[in-house]
Amino acid sequence: xxxxxxxxxxxxxxxxxxxxxxxxxxxxxxxxxxxxxxxxxxxxxxxxxxxxxxxxxxxxxxxxxxxxxxxxxxxxxxxxxxxxxxxxxxxxxxxxxxxxxxxxxxxxxxxxxxxxxxxxxxxxxxxxxxxxxxxxxxxxxxxxxxxxxxxxxxxxxxxxxxxxxxxxxxxxxxxxxxxxxxxxxxxxxxxxxxxxxxxxxxxxxxxxxxxxxx
Numbered sequence: 001x002x003x004x005x006x007x008x009x010x011x012x013x014x015x016x017x018x019x020x021x022x023x024x025x026x027x028x029x030x031x032x033x034x035x036x037x038x039x040x041x042x043x044x045x046x047x048x049x050x051x052x053x054x055x056x057x058x059x060x061x062x063x064x065x066x067x068x069x070x071x072x073x074x075x076x077x078x079x080x081x082x083x084x085x086x087x088x089x090x091x092x093x094x095x096x097x098x099x100x101x102x103x104x105x106x107x108x109x110x111x112x113x114x115x116x117x118x119x120x121x122x123x124x125x126x127x128x129x130x131x132x133x134x135x136x137x138x139x140x141x142x143x144x145x146x147x148x149x150x151x152x153x154x155x156x157x158x159x160x161x162x163x164x165x166x167x168x169x170x171x172x173x174x175x176x177x178x179x180x181x182x183x184x185x186x187x188x189x190x191x192x193x194x195x196x197x198x199x200x201x202x203x204x205x206x207x208x209x210x211x212x213x214x
Contacts (some may be wrong), residue, residue, distance in 0.1 A: 004046035014054040014161045014209045015047050017097075022086060022124060036089035037096070044100045054107040055097060056160045058153075059169065061114045061146070073112075073169050077095040094169065101167040109160040110169040111153070118150035132190055 008015070021028065021035040040057070047055055064071050065087050066076030069154035079091030094110050115125045122130065125147070131137040160170065 001042045001046055004042055005049065008046055008050035008052065012047075012050060012052050014056060015043065016056045016058070016157055016161075017043055017050050018058045018157075020058070020090070021042065022059075024084060024086055032085055032089055036086075036093050040093040040096050044096060044105065048100070049107045052106060054109070054161060055100075055110060057094065057097040057110045058157070059094040059097075059110050059112050060086075060090045061112050063086040063094050063112060065091070068123055073148070098151050098167060098169070101127075107164050107166040109163055111156060111160060112169055113153050114146035114148045116153065117147055121150075129189055132195060135195060 001206055017040065019035070019039065021032040023032055044055065061071070062084075063077050063079040064075055065080075065082045067078060069075065069076065069088035077091045077094065080095075082091075094112075097108045097110055100106055128137065138175050156170070163170075
């Protein structure tokens with residue numbers, strides 16, 4: 001908290017909260033709770049004390065948890081009941097932010113970006129495409145997903161700063177378009193990097209999920 005107060009010593013109109021621990025390993029849960037939940041709580045307190053007018057909080061599509069329905073801003077945040085700690089912490093942190101807005105502590109807007117990709121990235125979802133380029137991707141996993149370019153997310157963050165409304169969440173994914181399945185996404189990407197798309201098509205038995213990735 002003291003470090004946050006020092007950082008906010010200069011008069012500040014808006015704080016963009018983009019930090020998070022994205023680990024999905026159970027052994028990192030205590031650290032992740034401190035970063036995603038306690039860190040958000042501390043930032044809210046510091047921003048309020050410093051008189052910051054608005055907080056733009058970067059949550060995640062993961063806050064919605066595992067759902068079969070088409071999602072929008074009004075979908076329930078089932079992440080709080082998830083066995084995946086990342087989903088749980090993102091849902092709780094989002095709740096803390098919106099509660100602070102409701103109390104009048106600070107104006108807040110929550111963004112829920114989908115799977116983030118950016119130039120130069122070597123972590124998270126980028127690893128799938130790196131392995132594909134190296135010819136080391138074992139196969140196309142079942143399921144589907146939506147992706148967001150970090151440059152477009154940055155534009156949305158700035159737009160949220162100027163948004164007349166507050167105290168709400170904005171889901172940064174397109175609800176009206178079909179959600180792409182992983183296999184066609186990987187087939188198209190493989191052609192761009194000079195790999196054969198058929199190398200990433202496996203029979204149904206080999207493509208059965210062995211775990212859950214968030």
